[in-house]
Amino acid sequence: MNKAHKINGIDIRRRGFLKTSLGAAAVAVAPGMLLFDLAHGKPEVVSGKVRWGMLIDTTQCKTGCNDCVTACNKENGLSGDNKPTDSQWIRKVELKDAGSGRELSLPMMCQHCENPPCVDVCPTTASFKRADGIVLVDKHRCIGCRYCMMACPYKARSFVHEPLHDQSPDVPRGKGTVEACTLCVHRVDQGMQPACADACPNRAILFGDLNDPQSEIAKKVRSVASVQVRADLRLNPGIRYQGL
Amino acid sequence: MRLWLASMLLCLCVPAAWAAESNAPKLDIGKGGQCVEEPQWMRKNHMHLLKHQRDETLRKGVRDEKLGLKNCIECHASTKDDSVIARDDSFCVGCHRYEAVKIDCFECHSGKRKSAWLQRAAK
Numbered sequence: 001m002n003k004a005h006k007i008n009g010i011d012i013r014r015r016g017f018l019k020t021s022l023g024a025a026a027v028a029v030a031p032g033m034l035l036f037d038l039a040h041g042k043p044e045v046v047s048g049k050v051r052w053g054m055l056i057d058t059t060q061c062k063t064g065c066n067d068c069v070t071a072c073n074k075e076n077g078l079s080g081d082n083k084p085t086d087s088q089w090i091r092k093v094e095l096k097d098a099g100s101g102r103e104l105s106l107p108m109m110c111q112h113c114e115n116p117p118c119v120d121v122c123p124t125t126a127s128f129k130r131a132d133g134i135v136l137v138d139k140h141r142c143i144g145c146r147y148c149m150m151a152c153p154y155k156a157r158s159f160v161h162e163p164l165h166d167q168s169p170d171v172p173r174g175k176g177t178v179e180a181c182t183l184c185v186h187r188v189d190q191g192m193q194p195a196c197a198d199a200c201p202n203r204a205i206l207f208g209d210l211n212d213p214q215s216e217i218a219k220k221v222r223s224v225a226s227v228q229v230r231a232d233l234r235l236n237p238g239i240r241y242q243g244l
Numbered sequence: 245m246r247l248w249l250a251s252m253l254l255c256l257c258v259p260a261a262w263a264a265e266s267n268a269p270k271l272d273i274g275k276g277g278q279c280v281e282e283p284q285w286m287r288k289n290h291m292h293l294l295k296h297q298r299d300e301t302l303r304k305g306v307r308d309e310k311l312g313l314k315n316c317i318e319c320h321a322s323t324k325d326d327s328v329i330a331r332d333d334s335f336c337v338g339c340h341r342y343e344a345v346k347i348d349c350f351e352c353h354s355g356k357r358k359s360a361w362l363q364r365a366a367k
Contacts, residue, residue: 044305044306044307044308045304045305045306046304046305074365077365128303130303130304130305131304131305132305136302138302138303139352140298140299140302163351164352166354166356166361166364167352167353167354168354168361168365169314169317169353169354169356169357169358169361170314170358172352172353172354173352174351174352175351177352185305189305189307
């Protein structure tokens with residue numbers, strides 16, 4: 001009798017264990033993603049809930065200061081020269097209103113549009129938008145046709161004309177492909193902010209998640225007037241300018 | 245007689261096979277070691293892993309370090325020059341030259357260990 005009880009006790013416990021482990025297995029299988037993560041170790045498919053963007057305060061951007069451009073060149077291994085064939089991922093633009101004489105200085109780069117024309121025109125789908133809103137070139141597919149360069153209203157993209165050597169291990173670049181600001185995707189994926197935002201001495205470049213209502217950038221976009229360049233094209237760029 | 249000939253042939257062939265094996269490239273495997281699969285499996289399949297991982301990383305942002313090219317280079321770059329492509333016996337170049345398979349990975353990707361690249365870039 002005693003023995004039978006003992007066995008029953010074990011059986012019940014075993015049944016309970018089986019039930020919970022089955023439940024756990026079902027939870028693991030259900031989203032699909034979870035299984036993938038287990039196999040690969042790192043759960044890091046970028047989320048479509050995030051929309052990376054920048055708010056650039058042009059009133060804080062100083063004429064003649066080139067720190068963001070220098071930082072970008074260093075981070076991404078660009079030559080920084082000014083030959084017509086040299087890549088430019090970010091450039092400083094100086095504006096002057098002819099009537100009032102008001103002068104402005106601002107950095108201009110890939111605007112990481114929600115509806116990017118460069119992606120629309122790409123014949124090989126090399127140009128693409130990541131789920132978190134970063135517009136990139138898949139250089140494994142890029143055939144160097146440069147349609148995207150013509151489609152971009154911001155002249156943000158560059159073509160690599162010459163063979164390159166000694167690229168950064170984080171930023172592969174090569175001859176015959178088109179490239180542009182990646183929003184420092186290799187840094188963003190590590191939880192850092194882009195090199196230009198880091199380098200700005202006046203903190204004129206605010207980087208963050210536009211979709212997170214608690215983020216500094218979303219709060220500021222809500223509270224101050226900011227514009228998108230060529231908003232009339234309705235591309236909804238992720239880069240916004242304040243004081244323009 | 246026939247049997248004897250066959251055995252002689254075998255005796256000749258086995259050293260020939262060894263000789264062929266000794267023609268195989270002597271690679272500078274760097275730090276080396278096994279982190280993904282055993283070497284023979286990797287010789288056959290590393291390209292599939294790399295190709296799969298590159299799309300996952302670039303297009304979806306899955307930065308699984310284990311299967312990424314950067315991580316392979318981290319261990320397999322030569323301890324002498326921190327590169328997988330610098331010399332004839334470098335890890336990638338040595339074997340690909342022997343097999344006559346041209347790769348274009350390193351037209352864009354750096355063949356250097358990241359720590360070494362950063363040191364050089366800092367100078």
